[in-house]
Amino acid sequence: DAKTTQPNSMESNEEEPVHLPCNHSTISGTDYIHWYRQLPSQGPEYVIHGLTSNVNNRMASLAIAEDRKSSTLILHRATLRDAAVYYCIGGSARQLTFGSGTQLTVLP
């Protein structure tokens, strides 16, 4: 599995965009980059994933660097409900390893 590095914590103001960075310099060429988030006292939930191209869905956008050594999760307008721990994961299909993630605080 690829080792990922994320900041321990970030803050954002409500209704502003948030860019959550992740470094995954050891990711293999066939491993997808996944993002999950975990709301307080809940199980993780899927946010988005991608391989090489930038991806968009209703929750967020994923920008992947051309060399695939880093990616950025973009929340276009943060809400208070987006306060969570965000995990960036790069790994094989059978085993996804979760690091400590980034604790996102959204300020009203």
Place this chain on the structure above:
Amino acid sequence: NAGVTQTPKFRILKIGQSMTLQCTQDMNHNYMYWYRQDPGMGLKLIYYSVGAGITDKGEVPNGYNVSRSTTEDFPLRLELAAPSQTSVYFCASSPKASGANVLTFGAGSRLTVL
């Protein structure tokens, strides 16, 4: 849609007791997983299964056993509970993977061993 259902939600065990955490999914997913999460930490993979009758160890399998007799169920067994097994346990499932692997998690089971 129930998704992934875990029982019990909370349990207190004494050292040396045994118990089984139940996990069932109704999405016909082939892959199932058990993770544990210690306070303030990320999730660590205990065991996973790629289909009925097939299981394999993850990162932290010691002290646990699993079985997969049906597609729907993936119970996790603790034989001799120890304080180090105090944690929140999450079960997850995913469709047969082909590169991308989107996991659906249960709500978790909080276990305390005293």
